[in-house]
Amino acid sequence: xxxxxxxxxxVIFPGGLFVIFGSLAYEYVDRxxxxxxxxxxxxxxxxxxxxxxxLLVKEEIVPAGVNRxxxxxxxxVALAASLTAALYVPMAGLAPAWGFRGDLVVTVxxxxxxxxxxxxxxxxTQDRFSxxxxxxxxxxxxxxxxxxxxxxxxxxxAAGTWRISEVNGxxxxxxxxxxxxxxxxxxxxxxxxxxxxxxxFDAPEAETEIVSGALTEYSGRGLAFFRxxxxxxxxxxxxxISAFYLGGLAxxxxxxxxxxxxxxxxxGLQSLFARLRIDQTVGLWWRAGAVLALVQLxxxxxxxxxxxxx
Amino acid sequence: xxxEADFLRISESVGPWVSGSRTxxxxxxxxxxxxxxxxxxxxxxxxxWGYLSAITGLDSGTxxxxxxxxxxxxxxxxxxxxxxxxxxxxxxxPSVPSIGAPVPxxxxxxxxxxxxxxxxxxxxxxGKRQFLSDDWPENVYPLRKDFxxxxxxxxxxxxxxxxxxxxxxxxxxxIGPQHPALKEPGHxxxxxxxxIVTHASIRLGYVHRGIEKGAEDRxxxxxxxxxxxxxxxxxxxxxxxxxxxxESLAGVAAPPRAQAVRTVFCEMERIHSHLLWLGVAAxxxxxxxxxxxxxxxxxxxMDLLEELSGNRxxxxxxxxxxxxxxxxxxxxxxxxxxxxxxERRTKxxxxxxxxxxxxxxxxxxxxxxxxxxxxxxxxxxxxARASGVSRDLRHEAPxxxxxxxxxxxxxxxRCDLAARFVVRINELFESYRMVREILDRMPAxxxxxxxxxxxxxxxxxxxxxxxxxELFYYLRSTGGVKPDRVKVRTPSLCNWAAVLSVAVxxxxxxxxxxxxxxxxxxxxNDRSITLRRRGSRSLENWSWEDLRAYGISYYAGGAT
Numbered sequence: 088x089x090x091x092x093x094x095x096x097x098v099i100f101p102g103g104l105f106v107i108f109g110s111l112a113y114e115y116v117d118r119x120x121x122x123x124x125x126x127x128x129x130x131x132x133x134x135x136x137x138x139x140x141x142l143l144v145k146e147e148i149v150p151a152g153v154n155r156x157x158x159x160x161x162x163x164v165a166l167a168a169s170l171t172a173a174l175y176v177p178m179a180g181l182a183p184a185w186g187f188r189g190d191l192v193v194t195v196x197x198x199x200x201x202x203x204x205x206x207x208x209x210x211x212t213q214d215r216f217s218x219x220x221x222x223x224x225x226x227x228x229x230x231x232x233x234x235x236x237x238x239x240x241x242x243x244x245a246a247g248t249w250r251i252s253e254v255n256g257x258x259x260x261x262x263x264x265x266x267x268x269x270x271x272x273x274x275x276x277x278x279x280x281x282x283x284x285x286x287x288f289d290a291p292e293a294e295t296e297i298v299s300g301a302l303t304e305y306s307g308r309g310l311a312f313f314r315x316x317x318x319x320x321x322x323x324x325x326x327x328i329s330a331f332y333l334g335g336l337a338x339x340x341x342x343x344x345x346x347x348x349x350x351x352x353x354x355g356l357q358s359l360f361a362r363l364r365i366d367q368t369v370g371l372w373w374r375a376g377a378v379l380a381l382v383q384l385x386x387x388x389x390x391x392x393x394x395x396x397x
Numbered sequence: 398x399x400x401e402a403d404f405l406r407i408s409e410s411v412g413p414w415v416s417g418s419r420t421x422x423x424x425x426x427x428x429x430x431x432x433x434x435x436x437x438x439x440x441x442x443x444x445x446w447g448y449l450s451a452i453t454g455l456d457s458g459t460x461x462x463x464x465x466x467x468x469x470x471x472x473x474x475x476x477x478x479x480x481x482x483x484x485x486x487x488x489x490x491p492s493v494p495s496i497g498a499p500v501p502x503x504x505x506x507x508x509x510x511x512x513x514x515x516x517x518x519x520x521x522x523x524g525k526r527q528f529l530s531d532d533w534p535e536n537v538y539p540l541r542k543d544f545x546x547x548x549x550x551x552x553x554x555x556x557x558x559x560x561x562x563x564x565x566x567x568x569x570x571x572i573g574p575q576h577p578a579l580k581e582p583g584h585x586x587x588x589x590x591x592x593i594v595t596h597a598s599i600r601l602g603y604v605h606r607g608i609e610k611g612a613e614d615r616x617x618x619x620x621x622x623x624x625x626x627x628x629x630x631x632x633x634x635x636x637x638x639x640x641x642x643x644e645s646l647a648g649v650a651a652p653p654r655a656q657a658v659r660t661v662f663c664e665m666e667r668i669h670s671h672l673l674w675l676g677v678a679a680x681x682x683x684x685x686x687x688x689x690x691x692x693x694x695x696x697x698x699m700d701l702l703e704e705l706s707g708n709r710x711x712x713x714x715x716x717x718x719x720x721x722x723x724x725x726x727x728x729x730x731x732x733x734x735x736x737x738x739x740e741r742r743t744k745x746x747x748x749x750x751x752x753x754x755x756x757x758x759x760x761x762x763x764x765x766x767x768x769x770x771x772x773x774x775x776x777x778x779x780x781a782r783a784s785g786v787s788r789d790l791r792h793e794a795p796x797x798x799x800x801x802x803x804x805x806x807x808x809x810x811r812c813d814l815a816a817r818f819v820v821r822i823n824e825l826f827e828s829y830r831m832v833r834e835i836l837d838r839m840p841a842x843x844x845x846x847x848x849x850x851x852x853x854x855x856x857x858x859x860x861x862x863x864x865x866x867e868l869f870y871y872l873r874s875t876g877g878v879k880p881d882r883v884k885v886r887t888p889s890l891c892n893w894a895a896v897l898s899v900a901v902x903x904x905x906x907x908x909x910x911x912x913x914x915x916x917x918x919x920x921x922n923d924r925s926i927t928l929r930r931r932g933s934r935s936l937e938n939w940s941w942e943d944l945r946a947y948g949i950s951y952y953a954g955g956a957t
Contacts, residue, residue, distance in 0.1 A: 124686065125685060125686045125689040125690070126689050126690055126693055127689055215568070215569070215570050215571070216570075219570065219589075219592075219905065286683060286685070287683065287755060289683060290906060293683060293906065294577040294578075295577055295578035295680065295681045295683070295909040296578065296905055296906055296908065296909055297570075297905075298576065298577055358685070358686045359686070359755075360684070360755040360756075361679070361682040361683055361684035361687075361753070361755045361756045361758075361759050362682060362683020362684070362759070362906075363755070363758075364759070364904055364906040364907070365592065365906065366592070366904065367758060
């Protein structure tokens, strides 16, 4: 029986199909919001699904000079990592499907797999745009990853645990941590936009310079998996940040309201700014992001040592 | 200083190298020879007078290829004045030295001369083709009078690669001919070291349509429509430059009301062009929100143009001797309403491009063309004006209704991309004011006067201020119903030299914006394309069905 339940959790709910369709729905909301902010009509509700199906049935062109195993395998690894990460977060406001002490660290690393795969996929092809794109993707990875991790550590230090479900529980019983740790929230949210290469952090795929960056040579299935993986990561990231900073997720209503609220803010940020050059992105993260996250963390640790209850 | 005094000073300085000179109005023509050209131009250059505006090649035409001569005209301009050096070379072995050393921007013009007119230009630095396609046969020059379509199809040799061979250790990023940053086909090779651009080169000609040659085969009237199709953005200004030239050759003057209507269209075209540019430039910077909004607002001016003329792109306003459409009170009112809306929106855009920190980080101090560079490299239009170089023919050499409704030239001395935004947006305000003033004080009278079918013998230079800068037309008539030569030099061609030289040293991410900063227009740079079956030697006309069938069989693997 437990095997059946585990399989259901893995393939149908809360992992697998649920996450896939959920993340397509969030992609739709994101695209629609950005479109409306830009005075455009935007896509119809089924457009992300239609895009996915279309890409899956399209011919997949493997360019000359690539390692075929890597070329085909990387999108799968990227998607699998994102889907696995979804199992450790309180998806739909319910308890995570899996969990152990230290699962926060594993989740953060699983979320990083996406960018690593993207970087490798770009470097695997001989295309100039891909090479520049993957260099930029990895450069960007090194800039936002540390501040992002530090920003997630804040709530877990406050809660005194490395387990996501316990941090979530702690957050539900205390004042929203966006109030007590505003800097950490800011860094985490913008870090998520950096991870997902959303504008203005879209230098790794800046179409007017390098066409489509690391994914320039991808078509068909590989492209579909990368895109889906990114959507899943968006959902996982939003869940994680709302669970940590927005007073925890106790039920599906909480989940929908809080994650959509966050998505509204990120969509607004996406339409407000001109694209940052890669040097500007790195400068921003190391001069501002990392410092803010460190300050937040130091304050927390000092308060903790002084015995102040948050 | 009046042109006469200038001309006197010029004649004295270059006298030793000139065999004859004539002054007529604002023009000074000086005959020289191929041997004495470079010293003459160098002496002229030392006077720091004006800039090289165009190089025109004229073929005298003859039955025997070795007879006759080719005349090369070097036009230098300052304000309304034009100084032309004329060099005659034998048709059998036409050769002139390059003036690229004293006048660096001459190189692109000389390449056009060499490729289309077959004049050997000795000392040209870069050997790559710029205008004709790579498989164009050797020693066939389309602008020669004895050119035939058959001669162009004679080789069918495979095209040599466009790219210069990549040297080991260099990394070249190709931009174009097809690339998301380019709305029209052009090809740039950017050698990069990491993210830093260390060399930039350009290849034009992907949309070369043979319009200058085509013009020689059409009547003076037909050519209005041909010229209008040189560019889809600034169509009216091309027709206007042409019509003004033909009218002055034929000794006809359009009535005042017609001139006012032409000016209204010129300024409305500028408004639509500048708003289009604003959106494209914002898109290159990844600022799509501004792109979407500015293009939404641009629809207002497009709708107004359609209301006035019935057309959105090629307005077809001009006739020889006048205009087709009137602007009545009702139409004027809707133009005023549209301009009120646009003015409010433009103020908002001005605020964004001058105060939005994330946008300024992409424009301030980026792509700076200094005053000296802008001057030396012969930039024109808003690009020059954003570097403090006051070149605006509407102000310096007023034509049409600009004589009665003076324009205030917009200048900025900050030289960078941000300045180009400010200049173009300020020009929008100036255009709004102009259109309103002309509509308020529209001269009454006829819309057109009759123009002769044949145009008397002679040559004329017609220069007008297009949205992108000075547009140069050279027209020559031999007294027939068709022109003998129509030479078009579009503003973008003048600005390439400057933009390529400042691109070096910038980050790859800044390049799209720097390229777009001059508002490049490829179609107007390139004015023959012929379709030929692979391996076939014959030239034939292809119908749409033929092309479609060819496409299908090509992709089915059965290319014939």
